[in-house]
Amino acid sequence: xxxxxxxxxxxxxxxxxxxxxxxxxxxxxxxxxxxxxxxxxxxxxxxxxxxxxxxxxxxxxxxxxxxxxxxxxxxxxxxxxxxxxxxxxxxxxxxxxxxxxxxxxxxxxxxxxxxxxxxxxxxxxxxxxxxxxxxxxxxxxxxxxxxxxxxxxxxxxxxxxxxxxxxxxxxxxxxxxxxxxxxxxxxxxxxxxxxxxxxxxxxxxxxxxxxxxxxxxxxxxxxxxxxxxxxxxxxxxxxxxxxxxxxxxxxxxxxxxxxxxxxxxxxxxxxxxxxxxxxxxxxxxxxxxxxxxxxxxxxxxxxxxxxxxxxxxxxxxxxxxxxxxxxxxxxxxxxxxxxxxxxxxxxxxxxxxxxxxxxxxxxxxxxxxxxxxxxxxxxxxxxxxxxxxxxxxxxxxxxxxxxxxxxxxxxxxxxxxxxxxxxxxx
RNA sequence: GGAGAGGUGGUCGAGCGGCUUAAGGCACUGGUCUUGAAAACCAGCGAAGGGGGGACUCUUCCGUGGGUUCAAAUCCCACCCUCUCCGCCA
Numbered sequence: 202x203x204x205x206x207x208x209x210x211x212x213x214x215x216x217x218x219x220x221x222x223x224x225x226x227x228x229x230x231x232x233x234x235x236x237x238x239x240x241x242x243x244x245x246x247x248x249x250x251x252x253x254x255x256x257x258x259x260x261x262x263x264x265x266x267x268x269x270x271x272x273x274x275x276x277x278x279x280x281x282x283x284x285x286x287x288x289x290x291x292x293x294x295x296x297x298x299x300x301x302x303x304x305x306x307x308x309x310x311x312x313x314x315x316x317x318x319x320x321x322x323x324x325x326x327x328x329x330x331x332x333x334x335x336x337x338x339x340x341x342x343x344x345x346x347x348x349x350x351x352x353x354x355x356x357x358x359x360x361x362x363x364x365x366x367x368x369x370x371x372x373x374x375x376x377x378x379x380x381x382x383x384x385x386x387x388x389x390x391x392x393x394x395x396x397x398x399x400x401x402x403x404x405x406x407x408x409x410x411x412x413x414x415x416x417x418x419x420x421x422x423x424x425x426x427x428x429x430x431x432x433x434x435x436x437x438x439x440x441x442x443x444x445x446x447x448x449x450x451x452x453x454x455x456x457x458x459x460x461x462x463x464x465x466x467x468x469x470x471x472x473x474x475x476x477x478x479x480x481x482x483x484x485x486x487x488x489x490x491x492x493x494x495x496x497x498x499x500x501x502x503x504x505x506x507x508x509x510x511x512x513x514x515x516x517x518x519x520x521x522x523x524x525x526x527x528x529x530x531x532x533x534x535x536x537x538x539x540x541x542x543x544x545x546x547x548x549x550x551x552x553x554x555x556x557x558x559x560x561x562x563x564x565x566x567x568x569x570x571x572x573x574x575x576x577x578x579x580x581x582x583x584x585x586x587x588x589x590x591x592x593x594x595x596x597x598x599x600x601x602x603x604x605x606x607x608x609x610x611x612x613x614x615x616x617x618x619x620x621x622x623x624x625x626x627x
Numbered sequence: 628g629g630a631g632a633g634g635u636g637g638u639c640g641a642g643c644g645g646c647u648u649a650a651g652g653c654a655c656u657g658g659u660c661u662u663g664a665a666a667a668c669c670a671g672c673g674a675a676g677g678g679g680g681g682a683c684u685c686u687u688c689c690g691u692g693g694g695u696u697c698a699a700a701u702c703c704c705a706c707c708c709u710c711u712c713c714g715c716c717a
Contacts, residue, residue, distance in 0.1 A: 243677060247686045254686090257698040261645035270697080277697035445637085445674090573637095573656060577674080 202302050202564045208233065218308040221315055221525035232301055239294045246287040253280050303407065304414050307560040309525055310497075310534040316524030322537070323524065328508065329517030331541055332600055338543040339606075341598040342475035345371060347606050348624050351476070362473075363465060363480040370624045374597070374610070375483060377617035378590050379458050382485040382510055386587055390506045392456035392487060397436035399459050400427050405439040408565030410531035410557075417466045420480075429462035433486040434584045438561055441490060445577050446569040452491040452499060456587065459484065476591040477549065483590035487554075489583040490567065496556050496581035497534075504536045504554040507587045511551070514611045516596050517541040519548050533558040538588070540596040551592045554585030 208215060212229070219226045256277050263270040314323045345351035350371025356364040367375050386392040403426040406412040411419060411431060420429035430436055437457050446453070461484050472478035487506060491499045504520065511518045523535040532555035539548035559579035562568065568577035601609045607625040610618055 240677070243686080247677065250686060253697075257645070260697055264645075274697040281697070573672080 202560060203305055203308065204559075204563065205236065205298070205302065208236065215305075215308060218525075219305070221309060222306055222528070223317070223526050224306055228301065232298070235294055235298050235301075239291065239298065242287055242291050242294065246284060246291060249280055249284050249287070253277055253284065256280075300413075303564075306530045307533050307557065309528065310556070310558075312522075313528060313534050314522055314524045317526040318524075319527045321524040322521040322527055325520045325522055325536070327517070327519040328512065329515065329541070331517050332543060334543065334602075334604075336604045338599060338602060340475065340544040341542075341595040344598045344602055344606065344608060345476075345594075348608065348626060350374070350624060361480070363478065365476075365479065370618070370621060371594070373618055373621070374594055374614070374624070375590055377614050378593050379483060379485060381614055381617050382587055382590075383456060383458060385510060385513070386456040386485070386487060386506060390454075390456075390509070392454040392506075395433075395437055395440070395455050395457040397430070397433055397440075397457050397459055399430045399436075399462075401430050401435050401439070402426055403428070405435055405442070408442050409435045409438040409561050410564060411435060414530065418464055420462045420464055430459060431463050432461050432484060432584075433457035433459035434488060437486070437488045438567075438582055438584070439565055441565070441567045443566040444568075446490065446567070446580065448492065448569055448571045451569055451580065452489055452495060455488045457486050457488065459486070476595040479591060482592075485587050485590065487583075487585045487587040490562075490569075490580045491583065492569070493559065493578070493581050496558060496583060499581075499583055500534065500536070500554065500556040503583050503585045504538070504552075507538055507552045507554055507585050510588050510593075511538065511540060513613045514593070514597065516593075516600055518551070529553070529555060531555070531557045531560050533560065536585075538586075540592065541600065542596060543599045543602075549592065549596075551596065552586035552588045555583065557582045557584070 203215065212233070216226055216229065256273055260270045260273050260277070263273070314321065316322065339347075342351070342353070346353070348371070350367065350369050352366040352368060355366045359366075383394060387394050400422070403412065406419065406428050411428075419431055422428070436459070437455050440455075441453075460481055462481050463479075465478060465480060468478060476482075487503055489499050489503060508518070508520065518538050518540045521537045521539065523529075523532075523537055528535050535553055535555040537550050538552035538554070540551040541547075542549050558581050561582045562579040567580050567582070569580050570577050597611060598608055601611065603609065603623075605625075607623050609623045610621055615622060
């Protein structure tokens with residue numbers, strides 16, 4: 202959420218940012234009119250409330266003294282009616298203002314490349330050597346099916362399309378990756394581990410920015426205001442909702458595993474095969490709560506921490522700075538990590554690392570105090586996948602496949618898989 | 628799911644229609660005293676939003692949302708959460 206004061210002082214920056222995002226900004230003037238109207242009404246209401254408070258004291262005094270206060274009471278009855286009317290108008294205007302504020306995306310950082318869509322994202326660097334094969338590399342879904350480590354049909358039967366079963370060494374590989382990543386980030390990178398709830402309430406979804414705008418993307422539980430979490434970012438960001446942290450405890454760094462649930466509305470026909478786009482997938486997520494002046498350094502470190510996973514798995518990747526037209530709603534700046542998939546002959550997103558600045562903190566009311574005397578300020582929040590597990594499995598299957606259909610296990614994972622060195626056909 | 632008890636500032640805790648501008652304690656900050664510290668004493672100490680150049684000032688906030696009243700932390704209704712006991716359960 203953006204600071205309403207910024208609209209009064211710095212409307213131009215907001216309009217420019219929205220334009221670069223391709224966000225329509227037609228009701229800016231009516232928004233400003235509402236804001237002005239709100240302040241007018243507020244002043245009227247407050248003046249009347251002050252009158253009511255003062256006169257009510259007089260009523261109390263008169264009654265105490267045994268005097269008649271009927272005239273005052275009669276007068277205040279009218280004043281109270283006026284207050285009620287004004288308060289209703291105010292409530293209406295404030296809810297309109299809030300509705301607009303909640304649907305406006307974050308302001309972009311000045312270093313974000315200007316562009317229209319994903320084609321305009323800027324590559325920052327590449328890592329790793331793209332493997333060469335002396336045979337035609339297979340798609341991960343064919344490899345997995347041949348090895349009998351994933352079952353898509355059973356997923357479709359038991360749940361529906363875009364659900365699946367992992368089995369045997371497939372399930373083991375998925376679990377090994379979760380443990381490997383959690384250990385790396387906890388032990389090597391100093392993140393604190395969290396295992397959050399995977400069902401969250403509406404306030405949490407609004408706090409981290411999924412709602413009200415993207416309700417059709419979420420899985421909602423019938424008859425309840427509960428949602429299946431689309432990412433561990435939602436519960437972990439909201440861990441500190443409406444709280445004031447002390448500066449000495451910042452930065453706070455968390456790593457959380459969760460299953461993630463996405464309705465994938467509007468992506469019918471895209472990536473219908475394999476592990477790339479599912480209704481349910483596993484993810485290890487990195488979260489940071491930091492001081493505003495640190496957040497861009499912390500973004501670099503965050504993406505480096507995510508990159509480290511790919512380096513240790515020896516998977517080639519590139520890192521992109523998302524352009525203004527492709528960047529997410531809550532983010533001020535985002536790096537995407539894309540891993541190499543040999544069969545597709547292209548890089549595919551496997552992690553997204555974002556600095557949300559104070560956008561989520563403002564929605565969720567997460568603040569900190571520099572010292573005992575100072576006023577609370579909003580923290581900056583960052584999040585990044587570290588990494589998406591299913592897509593990592595896909596990358597391992599495709600990059601580590603052998604001519605005979607077997608798949609080697611990356612060395613760093615072997616200790617997590619009872620020292621299995623390859624997955625072969627039974 | 629049933630029955631009870633509760634939710635008040637950073638924390639503990641009083642208040643149960645108008646002398647509350649939310650008492651008091653603790654914590655915290657500054658000061659006095661002290662070689663230094665502790666203790667003691669003095670003072671300060673919540674958030675959000677308005678107005679003003681500023682010193683200031685006003686409004687709102689006692690789990691959340693409604694209602695009653697001239698006036699609500701206090702009364703009424705609904706909901707949420709916590710605790711205790713019972714039932715059920717991995």
